Amino acid sequence: MRKITTLLFIALFVNLANAQVQHANVIKEALDNPTLAIETFNGSDQARQKLERMFVLSGWFKVVPKEQAAKAIYKVQAAGNETQFALNLQGAGKSISSQKQASDADHAARLVVDDVLNQLFNVQSLCDCKIAFVVPDAQNRREICTIYLDGTGFEILTKNNAISTEPSWGHANAMVYTLAKNNALHIVLMDLSKRVQRIISSARGLNSSAALSRNGQFVSLALSLGDQVDLYSHDLATNQTKRLTNDRYVESSPCWSPDGKQICYVSDMPGKPSLFIVSAAGGAAKRLQLGGGECVSPDWSHVSNKICFSQKGTSGHYVINVLDMAKSGNIPETVTLAAGDWEAPSWAPDGRHLVCTRATGGQREIVIVDTWLKTFRPVSAKGKYSLPAWQPAR
Secondary structure, X not given: OHHHHHHXXXXXXXXXXXXXXXXXXXXXXXXXXXXXXEEEEEOOHHHHHHHHHHHHHOOOOEEOXXXXXXXXXXXXXXEEOOOEEEEEEEEOOEEXXXXXXXXXXXXXXXXXXXXXXXXXXXXXXXOOOOEEEEEEOOOOOEEEEEEXXXXXXXXXXXXXXXXXXXXXXXXXXXXXXXXXXXXXXXXEEEEOOOOEEEEEXXXXXXXXXXXXXXXXOEEEEEEOHHHOOEEEEEEOOOOEEEEOOOOOOOEEEEEXXXXXXXXXXXXXXOOOOEEXXXXXXXXXXXXXXXXXXXXXXXXXXXXXXXXXXXXXXXXXXXXXXXXXXXOOOXXXXXXXXXXXXXXXXXXXXXXXXXXXXXXXXXXXXXXXXXXXXXXXXXXXXXXXXXXXXXXXXX
């Protein structure tokens, strides 16, 4: 059954292959992407197409045919084969070079485009960071899988034969998730570099909505100690747990601020799910005044200092809104304009794009959204995918 399930997961992503701790401070916004053309290429047509496609999928360039290279802002001379790419880019007063080698052309293309993004826009990493998501099998068990934005590198991370859900990256090499197994809930910490995992919370009752801090020391999570659901912070170094909220309302979905000093979370205190912020050290919480319908699934970008979240609109459907925390009294901006229910947003490591799910026709697909241009593209075929989470930069 495992082999059949794996083949099913891979088959569902066939369309994807043909579809189109960070210190960066990426704050520039654009009305459109700068044009880029691969003016000359020394190598096979297949290698050229892989490089060109990766520039497109990065979401930072408008790639034009080489016949229009004279009018392109950025002109690229490149060479490549099955394992490496080298290029020189000229334009907008800049001249940069990059050369990357990997085990295959897809990986090399991700690396070299990431290097270009770093040199041009101070984006630390994007293409070579994975997207985690949850997929059910035929028995309605759930496993956490990962894939790159170009459709390659599909992998099943968890093989628990249970319900593995709510993946949350702390940094590039660590993730926490919720495991429902043997009629109990657990919070599991996974070390991606060593491929080992351990249970860090199995308190009686609810253990859910865990979020790992960027330094990997603290986990914020929801527990039902004392017969009420509150937010807690667990110190992995000392194994001590601290209560952050104490009320009869339900708290969930915490996420950490860029400096690790605050936590944004969801509470139904106002009578509907709303967003609050509390100090990571504890104390009084502050409600974010966002107006409109219920707000769920926040994520706080460590690059742009913006919070994305899903909010119920006047039509009854969910949209993705973005709130700039650097601007006092700022009004949230809606970044999803197409039909459907847009849910579970997670920031990309460039602070510009995000990944979420879009539900239409009773099915959900994983979608990447450009919050600047308000465009999107599918990352999966339609299915029952949920809770995507983008890996932070290495």
